[in-house]
Each structure stands twice: as C-alpha cells, then as structure tokens.
Amino acid sequence: MSQPAASIAIPPTQQFSWKRFFSPDNRYLAPAFITCILLAGHLSFGILESYKKTGLAIIASLVTELILGRIFTGKWPNIASAYITGISVGILVRSPAFWPYVICSIVSIMSKYVLRLKGRHIWNPSNFGISVLLFLAPETVATLSIQWGNYLLPMIVIWCLGSVIVWRVRRFHITATYVTCFIAFAFLRSYITGSPWQSEIAPLTGPMYQLFIFFMITDPKTTVRSKFWQCVVAALIALVEMILRLDQVVYAPFYALFLVGPIAFLIGMWFDSRKAVPLRATA
Amino acid sequence: MRGITPRIILAIVFVGFVVSPLMIKRFAARREVAKTKLDLQTALARHGFYLQEVSHAAGVDFVHQAPTLDPRLNHIMPQVASMGASVSIVDFDRDGWPDIYVTNSKEGSKNALYHNNHDGTFTDVAEKLGVADVNRPGYGVSMGAVWGDYDNDGYEDLLLIKWGKPELYHNDAGHGFTRVTDQVGLPPWINANTALWFDYDGDGLLDFFIGGYYSEDVDLWHLASTKMMPDSFEYAKNGGRKYLFHNLGNGKFEEVSAQVGINSRRWALASAAADLRGTGHPDLFIANDYGVSELYFNDGKRFHEVGEQTGVGFAPKSGMNASFGDILNQGRYAVYVSNISEEGVLIQGNNLWVPKEGTTGDTLQFENLARDFGVEIGGWSFGAQFGDLNNDGTLDLYLTNGYVSLDHDKSYWYDFSKIAGGHSLIINDAKNWPAMEGRSLSGYQSKHVWLNDGSGKFVDVAQAVGVTDTYDGRAVALVDLWNRGVLDVVVANQRGPLLIYKNTVTPENQWIEFELEGTSSNRSAIGAQVTLFWNGQHQVQEVSGGAGFASQNQRRLHFGLGKFPQVEKAVIRWPSGKTQTIDKPTPGQLHAIKEPA
Numbered sequence: 001m002s003q004p005a006a007s008i009a010i011p012p013t014q015q016f017s018w019k020r021f022f023s024p025d026n027r028y029l030a031p032a033f034i035t036c037i038l039l040a041g042h043l044s045f046g047i048l049e050s051y052k053k054t055g056l057a058i059i060a061s062l063v064t065e066l067i068l069g070r071i072f073t074g075k076w077p078n079i080a081s082a083y084i085t086g087i088s089v090g091i092l093v094r095s096p097a098f099w100p101y102v103i104c105s106i107v108s109i110m111s112k113y114v115l116r117l118k119g120r121h122i123w124n125p126s127n128f129g130i131s132v133l134l135f136l137a138p139e140t141v142a143t144l145s146i147q148w149g150n151y152l153l154p155m156i157v158i159w160c161l162g163s164v165i166v167w168r169v170r171r172f173h174i175t176a177t178y179v180t181c182f183i184a185f186a187f188l189r190s191y192i193t194g195s196p197w198q199s200e201i202a203p204l205t206g207p208m209y210q211l212f213i214f215f216m217i218t219d220p221k222t223t224v225r226s227k228f229w230q231c232v233v234a235a236l237i238a239l240v241e242m243i244l245r246l247d248q249v250v251y252a253p254f255y256a257l258f259l260v261g262p263i264a265f266l267i268g269m270w271f272d273s274r275k276a277v278p279l280r281a282t283a
Numbered sequence: 284m285r286g287i288t289p290r291i292i293l294a295i296v297f298v299g300f301v302v303s304p305l306m307i308k309r310f311a312a313r314r315e316v317a318k319t320k321l322d323l324q325t326a327l328a329r330h331g332f333y334l335q336e337v338s339h340a341a342g343v344d345f346v347h348q349a350p351t352l353d354p355r356l357n358h359i360m361p362q363v364a365s366m367g368a369s370v371s372i373v374d375f376d377r378d379g380w381p382d383i384y385v386t387n388s389k390e391g392s393k394n395a396l397y398h399n400n401h402d403g404t405f406t407d408v409a410e411k412l413g414v415a416d417v418n419r420p421g422y423g424v425s426m427g428a429v430w431g432d433y434d435n436d437g438y439e440d441l442l443l444i445k446w447g448k449p450e451l452y453h454n455d456a457g458h459g460f461t462r463v464t465d466q467v468g469l470p471p472w473i474n475a476n477t478a479l480w481f482d483y484d485g486d487g488l489l490d491f492f493i494g495g496y497y498s499e500d501v502d503l504w505h506l507a508s509t510k511m512m513p514d515s516f517e518y519a520k521n522g523g524r525k526y527l528f529h530n531l532g533n534g535k536f537e538e539v540s541a542q543v544g545i546n547s548r549r550w551a552l553a554s555a556a557a558d559l560r561g562t563g564h565p566d567l568f569i570a571n572d573y574g575v576s577e578l579y580f581n582d583g584k585r586f587h588e589v590g591e592q593t594g595v596g597f598a599p600k601s602g603m604n605a606s607f608g609d610i611l612n613q614g615r616y617a618v619y620v621s622n623i624s625e626e627g628v629l630i631q632g633n634n635l636w637v638p639k640e641g642t643t644g645d646t647l648q649f650e651n652l653a654r655d656f657g658v659e660i661g662g663w664s665f666g667a668q669f670g671d672l673n674n675d676g677t678l679d680l681y682l683t684n685g686y687v688s689l690d691h692d693k694s695y696w697y698d699f700s701k702i703a704g705g706h707s708l709i710i711n712d713a714k715n716w717p718a719m720e721g722r723s724l725s726g727y728q729s730k731h732v733w734l735n736d737g738s739g740k741f742v743d744v745a746q747a748v749g750v751t752d753t754y755d756g757r758a759v760a761l762v763d764l765w766n767r768g769v770l771d772v773v774v775a776n777q778r779g780p781l782l783i784y785k786n787t788v789t790p791e792n793q794w795i796e797f798e799l800e801g802t803s804s805n806r807s808a809i810g811a812q813v814t815l816f817w818n819g820q821h822q823v824q825e826v827s828g829g830a831g832f833a834s835q836n837q838r839r840l841h842f843g844l845g846k847f848p849q850v851e852k853a854v855i856r857w858p859s860g861k862t863q864t865i866d867k868p869t870p871g872q873l874h875a876i877k878e879p880a
Contacts, residue, residue: 050598071289096632096654099307107300114297137304138627139660155706195698198715202705248697250628 031083033165034215037158038087041207053101054090060105061086068113081125082109088126088215092208093133094142104129104141118269122262124219131258134251143208143251155205162214171218177231178217179204181238189242203253212253219261224268233264321747327789330734331673334749334772334784342404343397345781348389350424350446353506358718361687362695363503364388366476367446368757368775369427369833373439375412376457381762381837383773384414384441385781386425390504392418394425394443403765413460414441414452420504423447423472427758427833431480431489433530435806442491444475446503449493467528467536473499474523480828481556481565482805482858483543483581488530489805489828494551494569495523509714513550514707517599519573521711522550544586549574553666555605555830557616558812560644563860565810568595570602570620576634580645594639594649595620600631604832608669608678610637610656610735612820618649619680621664621832625725628696632659633667633682657741658682658733663725666832670761670770671843674792676820677735683756683774687719688726695722727753754779758834763841768794768871770841775833793844795853796873799826803859804878807838810858811878815842816851844870 038054061082069077089104108129112121115128133141166172186200193200203209217234224230237253237260244252326333338344347368349361356363367388372381380399387394393415397405409415418424423445430439438454449469452460474497480489497503498521501511513519525545528536540546549571556565560580567579567586575596579586590596595618604621611617615638622631635658636649653659661667663686669678687695698717702710709715730750733741745751754776764771764783772784795815799808809828814821824840844850853865857878868874 068293072293095630096651096659100304103300103303107297110293110297110300114294132301133304134627136302137308139308140304140630142628142630152706152708193717195717196715198709198712199698199702199705199717202702202709202715205706205709206704208704245697248694250697250700 028080029165029169030215031080031087033161034084034087034091034211036161037211038091040154040157041091053095053098054087056098057090057093057101057105058083058086060102061089061109064106064109068109072113084215085109085126085129088211089129092126092130092143092211095140097140100133100137100141104133107132117266120265120269122265124216124257124261127216127219127254127257127261131251131254134254143254155207155210158207158210162210166214166218169218173227174218174230174234175213177234178213178238181235182241185238185242189245192246209253212257216257224264225272229264229268233260236260236264319746320749320751323749323787326744326748327787330744330748331675331792332748332769332786332788334672334732334786336749336752336782337403337785338781338783340403341783341785342400342406343383343781343783345385345387345395345397345407347385347776347778347781348387348392349778350388350390350503352503355506355509356503356713358720359713359716361689361719362699362724363713365687365755365777366757366833367424367426368777368779369425370758370760370773370775370781371428371430371829371835372760372762372773372837373430373441373835374838375430375439375454377438378457380766381764383760383762383781384409384428384430385775386428386443386833387418388424388426390418390420390424392424394418394428399764412458413462414443417443417450418445426476427478429478429480429491429829429835430807431491431809431828432805432807433480433489433491434534435488435801437806439807442478442480444473444478444493446474446497447472449473449475449478463534466534468538469528469536470499470526470538472502473526474501474503476552476833477554477569478829479554479556480807480809481567482530482810483527483556483565483567483586484529484583485564485858485860486530486532487801487803487805487859488532489807489809490530490536491528491828492545492554492556492567493526493528494554495525495548496550496552496572497523498548499523510712512711512713512716513573514711516573516703516710519550520548522548522571522573524548525551525569543584544588545579547571547577547588549577552603553605553620553830553832555607555618555827556810557607557825557827558810559616559638560647562644563856563858568605568607568618570605572601572603573599574602575599576602576605576620593647594651595634595636600634603665604667604682606668606830607825607827608680609823610635610669610678610680611739612677612737612822614814614821614823616823616825617652619653619658619667619669621661621667621682621684623663623725624660625663625696628700630660633661633664635659652739656739657743658731661731662728665757666759666774666834668759668761668831668834668836670836670841671794672732672770672772672786672788673734674769674788674794674843674845675737676792676818676822676843676845676848677737678822679735680731680733680741681750681759681761681772682731682733683759683776684725684730685728685753685755686725687723688753688755689719689723690721691723691727693720693722695719695724699724726755729753730756750784752776752782754782758832760831760834760836761841762837763796763839766873768796768841768873791846793846793848793870794842795844795850795868795870796839796841797853797855798839798873798875799855799857800875800877801857801859802878802880803861804857808857808878809838812856813840813842814854814856816854817844817848839873 065082241256396409
C-alpha cells in the first residue's frame, strides 16, 4: 500500500484546521487514518500479536526507504508512503515469526526502486511484498483474516471514515466500483457454486478488505490516469478475484491486484505514449 | 547515485530478499529430524525410546463414533460434530494397575472402561459396572471424563461431561458405580468440553470445574435457531458459561463460579490447574476457542482473571489444549496451548507460555517461546501432554492433531476462511456456512512427538519413533500402563480407533515414580507437588485432576532420571500445606507415599 494521494505537505507553521487536514493535498491524511485504525483496533481488540512485530515492519520500511531514497535520488525522501507500507505490513501479515515482517517491508519498499518503468513503480509496494511472502512462505505467513471483533460499530466507523478520506483524495470512485463489482460477483459466485450468498459477501465485511479497498487498490502510482479507466481496472480486479475465488484461492484479492495492477499500468502507459501525452506527475 | 552499477547491485540484493523465505525454509528444515521411520533398535539408539501401537493386541478395539445433530446442521455436520473422543486414566479398583476410560459420542453408543488385566491386555467392564450406557437420546452425548475421589473414600469417582446432561458417578469400592447426579444438583444441560477436579479452597475436599462451549441453552439436536455458532472467529463471547462446584462434604456441591469471580462466556475447550505462584492454591488456566486464553489466579477464596496482565490472554487464537510442564527443570511450569496452523491459510502457531525471568508470584508473566523451542507448528492441533518419554530427565511433548479427515483431495479451507472472516451476523448463523460436501478440513495430519534436549530446543521425532497414524486426534493421556517405569501413550481419535502406544525405553535411562495419597488433603492428592532433586538439577510435577484436551493422565508422577542418577531428595508439598521430604529415594521404583498426619 502507499498513500491514496500525495502532493504537498501542509507547512508546519500554519494553524491547524480540519478542512485543511482533510484536504487532498495533505499527504499525512492516509498515514493518520491507518494509524487510527491500528490503534483503535489494537486498544479495543488487541489485533496485533505484539507491538514488536508491527514496530519491526514500520522500522524496516522506513529505514529501507530512507537508505534507498538517499542513494538513488540524492535527497532524503518523504517517509509518509513508507510509513503506510510498514504499518500495512504490520497489520496484514500474520506470522508467529519476526522475520516475515522485516522481509516483507524491505521487499515492498525495494520493489518501488527496482521494478520501475519510466520513473514509476509498477506494483503497489505492499501488495507486491505480501503476495511474494504468501507465495513463497505459506508455511509461516498468512494474512489478517479476522479482526476487530467482527462487530458492527467498528466496521461502520472504518467504512465511513475511509470513504470520506478516499472521497477527499478523489479516489472514492475506485473503491465504490470495486465494492459494487465484488457484491455483484458474490451473487454470481453464489449462483454458480450454490454457497449461501452471505458467505460470499462475508469477506467484504472483514477488516482485511477495509484496508484493501481503501489503501491498496487506490494506490495512485499503480493505477491508470483517467477516472473511467480507473473504474475499469477496479472492476477487472474484482473480476479476476472472482475467477481466483472460483478456484478456491484464499488470497484472491491480493493476487488479483498483483496480476491486474501492473498490466493495467503498462497498458495505460502504452496508450499514453501513443497519444504522446505526458503522464501527470505524482509525488 | 546515478549509473547502472548501483541499479544492478540493488536488483541483486532485491532478488536475494525475495528468495530469502525459501532459504529460511531450507535452513529450518535442516533442524528437523529425518521423517523416515526407524526400526526399534535404531530409534532406541538414536532417541532413547520407541512407540509401538498395540491396542488390538491389548484387547482394545474401541472406535469412537460421532453424534448426528439437528438436520439443519447437516451441511456442516462433520465440523460441528467434531469432538467427543476423550481418554482418562484411573485405577478405579485400586489394584495398582492403571485402567482406561474412553468416551463415545453417537446417540446410544457406549463408553468403555478398560480394566487392566496385568498381563498386557484389558477387558471392557463399563457395561458391567454401569458407566457404559450414558449416551442415551435426550440426555446428550459424552465429551469427556475426569476422575477424582470427592468423598475421600479411597476410590476415584467419575465426572462425565457431555453436550447434554453432566453426570457424576460414585465409585462403590471398585465394584460398581452409582449415579449421584441428582443428589449433587448438577444442571440439566451443559454443552461442555472441559472439566477438572481440584481443591481450590484447600479444605481437603475435591471441587470441580466445568467449562461450557456452546451456550447451555442450545440443544444441538433440537435447535431453536441456527444462530448458535460463535459470533466471531477470534473474539466470541457467546459460548457456554463456566461452573465451579464447591464440595460441601456431605455428597453435595454448591455452584459458586460467579461468587468466586469466574464469569466468562468464552468458548472453553481445555482447562488445567496448577499452583503457578507457589501460594499453595491451584491457579486455573482456560484455553478458549475463538478467543483469548484466560488465567485465573486463585487466592484460596476468589479467582482473579489475569490473562492479559500475564501475557497469555492478549492475542486471540483457537485454544484447544492446556497442559503444564517444567520443561527447563527450573521448578516452574510452562503452559502449552494448541491452536490452528494450516499452510497457506492460517498460521496461528501453538503457544508455549514460559515464565519470564524475574517474574514470580503476583507479578508472574509469561512469554510465548513456542517458535524458539520448536513446538509452534502442529497443524490443527488438539490434545498435548508433557512427559519424559525417553527417561532422559527432561519433559518431552506429545501432540495430536487433525480436524476433519474426509476426501483426501478436497479441502474445505477456502470456504472456512471465507466465512470466518465475515461479520458476526454472518458467521453466527450456521445456515450461512457453505456446505462441506465431503471435503476435509486439516485432515490426515502427521502427529508430533517433540523430544526435549533440555536446553530449550525440541526436535520432532514422531515418525522416527513409530508414531505414524494420521487419525483425527483429540485427547492424549500419558500413563505407565504396565508398571514398567516408562510412559505409554493413549490417544483418543474422533471417528477413529483408540490407540495405545506401548513405549520401549533404553534401559540405560532410569526413572522414579511417586503414588501419593492425601489424608488431611484430598485423598486423590490432586494438587500435590513433588520436586525431585537429582544430579544438580530439579524438576517439579503436580498431581492433576484433568489437563490437555478432554483427558487426564495417570495420577502417579513419573520422573525420568537419565543415566547414573544421584537422587538427592524428593520434596512433597501437599495441598494441605504440609511439606514432606524423602531423602535419597531409590530410582527404578514406584514410591507409594501417604500424607503424614
């Protein structure tokens, strides 16, 4: 995951205002939100196995970003994005061991610097790191599947806050498209497999999906430019996920984004280059 | 930094990190012992013991049968009706030879009490003695049994827990059993999976604890609603209530759980009691499914839940076992809690809660060292017990596992993970659960026999020493079945045979056993601690009234001593508070010790 939008940070000398805080220009909005999720989830339901593991993930992510940013750009990078990657790894990766948290964060951040095309990274960093780990270390690593109590209130709060934030950073259409498609495909899967529709909808009501739809699929650097095509990509992710789910792939959403994201990105770049229209710069 | 070289170096380092999980896996695999089965002599030479499954030769051909519940659960019946196989060890007739009681769970099926014939065989006497026909329709079916002498007449009485009406049977001097459920005042229905005997208030009379799983208002054969499943996979609090029956001494008991501070509706699957703080009062550990474990410190009158404070009740998992063991020979108990680990889906890891250095008494804290010690990943783990299987002087760990073994090639895990992540409104209703359709759920799993090297590492030798079964294991009990100075293993399997693993131990390794009998303490001596000092080390063990999952080990305490032992003393601390020291007890013997007046 990286932040849903990023441009210019609020100058620290300015007086605080909620309007400015929820501004799309505030690159600290997403880190603040995900930190709130983590703290609320942990203090109320003890979602983390330990502070150490999440701390390790965050530190590994920040250190990797700082080192690589300094080496390859010549200046100290903004660490908001790396912080989100680290904290996301800390929440989403579930393992009794410590090393997966470190490796996943390092691989996630490094992927931004290695797997690049025309100055932009191809994969969503944490999606790449988590997918690699799930694929190569299934005996040690799983992802968050059940947390914050499965209760209604925390879920509503997170959905509302998350929606406001992605709306403010102009990515709500991506989340909305994905959720709509997921629900539609859930009924289709139910029809095909004969499973209760509630069980097909069930994953969407869990916290893993809340992080997935607000932070992963909205990553601005790995989606295409136009609003319409962004919606198409979101729908395609849901479609590929459905196909994977019909094959009983447990981590279907991660793998769907892993597969669709870069392809959409490359096709988008190809289209852009044909039109000779420069890509909009992102921070 | 510009240029191609740094980029190439970065790419190489990146690839290194990407493939590092594979290297870590390879490195970890090197620590494991070869999976091939060894012959007896090789296993003896290499590991010091060998287990042979001898149930049929011993005249035990018991096969557990599962219940058939409300038809509205048919689509997920194998996973709902997935418990009930239990085993408990008792010398019910005081002939000095341990007997075996096993439960069955099909409606109308019979439990069995295998009387030890002293010649390597057993005879089922349950029918004759009146403790077989206990699974009658309308009264629920057996889930477990624990033995304790509640009236101090010298004969162990039987507490039978069910998904149904719990029963208490008085042992009539080993000649038969009398049902005393109604006199005792047990509740009409508890969906219980765990129970234990202990004298929580030190009055010399055994009390008992029962932990509910499903809520007690749920009749699984006649559901009022299909909304009877847990309301969360990790935070469920809609399970059965807990019961603590205080022994009044006149054949009657009083239910005092709320009064003494035990209020929980978590889904209890296992419990064990031991004096963790040296207070003389047994503390109570409860392993809960769908949630955190609970630890109750006992001050002799009230219980105080300290799970979070001590560290054991913080991260919610799927607790299915609770057993104590002084694994480092330090005179302190570690607690082993089993959970679920399924490659590629869910890696909870089992917990080995080891007391933290420098924490004692009320400040006691635990840390989970299962991974460091090598006993973390055990599949869909159920019952486990600590015991010195090769008599080398350190406690080893036997773990059984496997949930539902049906179609070898089809797994229910995808559907299970889908629903388990859902909101409580969805997960709580059985009708929302996808049909199992004959698929397995963590089935056909290999068992684990972890050998303790004494320095904090366990190595799995199950296959090498002859434990090759893949049944859906539930309960494990350790017992010296034939008075040979070795621990044999009895395993109860769901929808599977009762297995008896006869142990052969290298004769070089010596042993000592203690059979305790209370006088002012409860006569079963449950709660009595023996600390054995030998060769500059010491190990503590406690007589248990039930531990593991749905099981009870033999009451006698077995210590392996290794080669050339110099036994200094055995210090017995009785539940009454009396301390007794036996100087230089002779190895290779069972020491029968009565509490001094």
